[in-house]
Amino acid sequence: MYAWMFRRLPGPLWVRILITLVILAALVVVLFGWVFPAISPYMPFNDGLVGSPSPGAGGTAGMGAA
Amino acid sequence: MSRGRRRADGTARGAHRAKRTSLLGGAIGVLGELLLTLGALMLLFLVWQLWWTDVVADREQDTIVAELDQQWGEAEQAIAAPQDGPPPVPDTLGDTMVWGTMHVPEFDRQRVPLAEGVSLEKVLNVKGVGHYPETALPGQVGNFSVAGHRNTYGRPFEGIARLEEGDAIVIETAEAFYVYEVTESLVVMPDAVEVIAPTPGQPGVEPTEAMLTLTACHPMYSARERYIVHAEFAYWTDRADGIPEALAPNGQEG
Numbered sequence: 001m002y003a004w005m006f007r008r009l010p011g012p013l014w015v016r017i018l019i020t021l022v023i024l025a026a027l028v029v030v031l032f033g034w035v036f037p038a039i040s041p042y043m044p045f046n047d048g049l050v051g052s053p054s055p056g057a058g059g060t061a062g063m064g065a066a
Numbered sequence: 067m068s069r070g071r072r073r074a075d076g077t078a079r080g081a082h083r084a085k086r087t088s089l090l091g092g093a094i095g096v097l098g099e100l101l102l103t104l105g106a107l108m109l110l111f112l113v114w115q116l117w118w119t120d121v122v123a124d125r126e127q128d129t130i131v132a133e134l135d136q137q138w139g140e141a142e143q144a145i146a147a148p149q150d151g152p153p154p155v156p157d158t159l160g161d162t163m164v165w166g167t168m169h170v171p172e173f174d175r176q177r178v179p180l181a182e183g184v185s186l187e188k189v190l191n192v193k194g195v196g197h198y199p200e201t202a203l204p205g206q207v208g209n210f211s212v213a214g215h216r217n218t219y220g221r222p223f224e225g226i227a228r229l230e231e232g233d234a235i236v237i238e239t240a241e242a243f244y245v246y247e248v249t250e251s252l253v254v255m256p257d258a259v260e261v262i263a264p265t266p267g268q269p270g271v272e273p274t275e276a277m278l279t280l281t282a283c284h285p286m287y288s289a290r291e292r293y294i295v296h297a298e299f300a301y302w303t304d305r306a307d308g309i310p311e312a313l314a315p316n317g318q319e320g
Contacts, residue, residue, distance in 0.1 A: 001096045028110065036114045041186065043115070045289050049184055049213050050281050051259040 115218055119191070123220030127194050130164055130179040138240050138305070145314055146243070146307030153205030153302040156239040158197065162188045166204070168195055168212065168222075169236040169313055172229055178222040180237065184213045191219045195280075198262055202276070204237040204244035205302055209277045211262035216282040216293065223282040226293050227251070234312035235278060235297050243310045246278040246297035253284050254292050261294045275299070 009016040159165045159182065166180040179194035189196040195214035202208025214223040229235075229248050237244040254261055261281065264273035276299035284293035303310040 001099045031110060032114050032118055036111055045287055050261055050292050
């Protein structure tokens, strides 16, 4: 799959390597900036509050925070 | 793929079989690549959670503290005498607003912002430690309760288990320093709301003392239980006079 994608990229080898690196960097930025922050409330290891009902309840204000 | 097909040239049956195996092989290859991708994504998530959230939160919280110092004016390094009168009531400014800082000389990060509310997204993950809105304020009779992360997001309470009886926890506001001394530490279940009751551990009982309570995750990297530290109000000082003795750079060991 990835080999096929890599062959599909235009230009000589070094250009294709460059494009691949740029795509990977963009992917990491999107994951760190948006995707991971969005899914982290559903992870069961971040809660230091007392009285919150259950993890994964989403980020409402007050005692119900995930 | 194409190499396999070329080798199978000759009989139609051979070509057919080779195509089928190469299709199967291709599918397994794609599946393998997807699984590798999934593994890489999980690893990347851990990197983000365990490292990047600290980087971002440290930067953000240092900025907040620097801005507060600018706004309040840096406290003099002179040791201020404890005040006798009733402590001033801090203005909490409204939900999610930063209205003070918390100093714990025992911690690695000795000073973190203190904001109103315990929303993870709006307070604890970004600004530092958060005041449970229904609880008392610093210096007041009752139980001034504060939540913070023990891991990730700047980990303001990372050293919470190192606190021992008598250790100082100091709240700083625009007007005053409120000094508390640790009385006890305990581990409770997450639903143990009585730890932040006005009289800690005894919900419904009219408070007679000014207490402070910290709540954090326990064990480390888990949220199965809560680590609780109770402290008792000792004295307050006027911020215009300097810093309280508990924050003196070479004060008592600790």
